[in-house]
Amino acid sequence: MKSDQQITVIYPPTVDYYLLFQRPQQLLRAMSKIQNVRSIFMSSEMYRKLPKPIVEISKDMYVVSGHSDYKSLIKGKVVYWVSYPEHIDYPLTVKKDFTVFDAIDNPVEEFSFWAKNLKQAVQKADAISCTANLLYKNHKENNDKPVFLCPNGGDYDHFKKARKKLEKPADFPSFDNDKKVVGFYGALASWLDIDLIRKIAEKFNVVLIGKNVYYPLEVDHPNIANLEHKDYSQLPYYLSHFDVAMIPFKLTEMMKGCDPVKLQEYLSSGKPVVATEVEDVVANFSDVVDFMNIDNCHEVIERAIDENSKDKEQARIEVAINNSWDVRAQIAIKALNEYMNK
Incomplete structure (x- = not known):
């Protein structure tokens, strides 16, 4: 697959890249395999400090510290991909062209603290990605902006x-x-x-x-x-x-x-x-x-x-x-090309 336009996907320092290799790491890595797509994952470094400010994981996949100068890595438009509502306003050092809020969990019980900034995150996002049917249904019914289903995958x-x-x-x-x-x-x-x-x-x-x-x-x-x-x-x-x-x-x-x-x-x-x-x-x-x-x-x-x-x-x-992450990344990039072009 090839992206219609050149984009760089940036994920803020919400989790440590090396702790639990979950959806954010997997999805950004899979996106980076698609032609015309580059991924930058900002690690929280709570579990493991990076050996240097910018680490090249593979072609077009980078892990960086929050204080690094990653401007030189940017290619094309910047897609800000955020899954933690509180980070919707995280100050990137580059201009955001498009923001996706990735709804990954139901914000109740143990994750009820996510609800605090959820409305703001949804309002400020240009599109909403959802992992589960319940989340997709809820966001589809309550928002007039693009909502798409992008379930979890496997390596x-x-x-x-x-x-x-x-x-x-x-x-x-x-x-x-x-x-x-x-x-x-x-x-x-x-x-x-x-x-x-x-x-x-x-x-x-x-x-x-x-x-x-x-x-x-x-x-x-x-x-x-x-x-x-x-x-x-x-x-x-x-x-x-x-x-x-x-x-x-x-x-x-x-x-x-x-x-x-x-x-x-x-x-x-x-x-x-x-x-x-x-x-x-x-x-x-x-x-x-x-x-x-x-x-x-x-x-x-x-x-x-x-x-x-x-x-x-x-x-x-x-x-x-x-249901691999490569398949999921194709869903995400296809959606991005469709919505960004509009």
């Missing part, structure tokens, strides 16, 4: 390596039993259903990966191993030793606007995936995900293992390919 090439067992990481647990391993990686946050996870551990070994200074949660159970946060490059090694990958999220109001990034990563490995009934996952991926709750989780996981097959593995992989 297929990175996680397809987990289709075969890779070298076992040194800290991957060796359980003293023959139970299957059900694994999760990501933020060990308040939206995890701890009761469900403990219930799963009654019959299976559980590996939870992601404990860090921001998410220090641990789940205490003899069959649960709590591991520290892992670098993105290492995740396929851990995923390759899961028998089943899980998304054990609480079904709260916040989760109605959730589109889990890890889903496409799990599917890229071809492994069975079990999840709670998160609305967008049910709506879009019921053919490749098995759904569980605290009452039936043992049966659902057992069935996902017993009924796994090459055909089911291939179906998951095809879904991951069709």
